[in-house]
Amino acid sequence: MSNELVDDNAIEWKTFTSKNGAPFQVGVKKAAGMIENESEGAKSEPPEDKKAFDIAVDWPVGDDTWKPTSEQVITIAAITRYRLFSNNQDRVDGDGSIYDWQLGVTTTEHYDYIFVDGTGDIYEINVWIDGNHSVRYNSSNPNITHIKGT
Numbered sequence: 001m002s003n004e005l006v007d008d009n010a011i012e013w014k015t016f017t018s019k020n021g022a023p024f025q026v027g028v029k030k031a032a033g034m035i036e037n038e039s040e041g042a043k044s045e046p047p048e049d050k051k052a053f054d055i056a057v058d059w060p061v062g063d064d065t066w067k068p069t070s071e072q073v074i075t076i077a078a079i080t081r082y083r084l085f086s087n088n089q090d091r092v093d094g095d096g097s098i099y100d101w102q103l104g105v106t107t108t109e110h111y112d113y114i115f116v117d118g119t120g121d122i123y124e125i126n127v128w129i130d131g132n133h134s135v136r137y138n139s140s141n142p143n144i145t146h147i148k149g150t
Helices: 073-078
Strands: 012-018 023-031 053-061 078-088 103-106 111-119 122-126 131-137 144-147
Touching: 023 122, 053 073, 073 144, 078 111, 078 144, 103 111, 111 131, 122 131
Parallel strands: none
Antiparallel strands: 012 023, 023 131, 053 144, 078 103, 103 131, 111 122, 111 144
């Protein structure tokens, strides 16, 4: 697994609202394509060979290096690695907001992914292109406890 650096200027960030009403941002490489979300259009349905899933995970906050996922997460959710780290609390993001945490995942399938943190709040990424995807958010318990996919 590489510890590749991604220039934040090469990321397009869009702001959404979590289940609990908190703002969060989803980002992908600008050249990778568009970011979709239910609020921007019709929700995609998974291809017929894909099944919805709900997997319990224990992804604690760590450093910004990539960590491999479990065989279950790779096989069912098609997420090969993740990283969950402090988003440098002293940095103000481009829209003037501060997001304390950043979750990155590498996907090999197209799903509407829902990540659940320790407070039960959810952050959604509708993946249309394989590769790296990121979410920036605030939470009093940022550890990821579940991954859902539709």
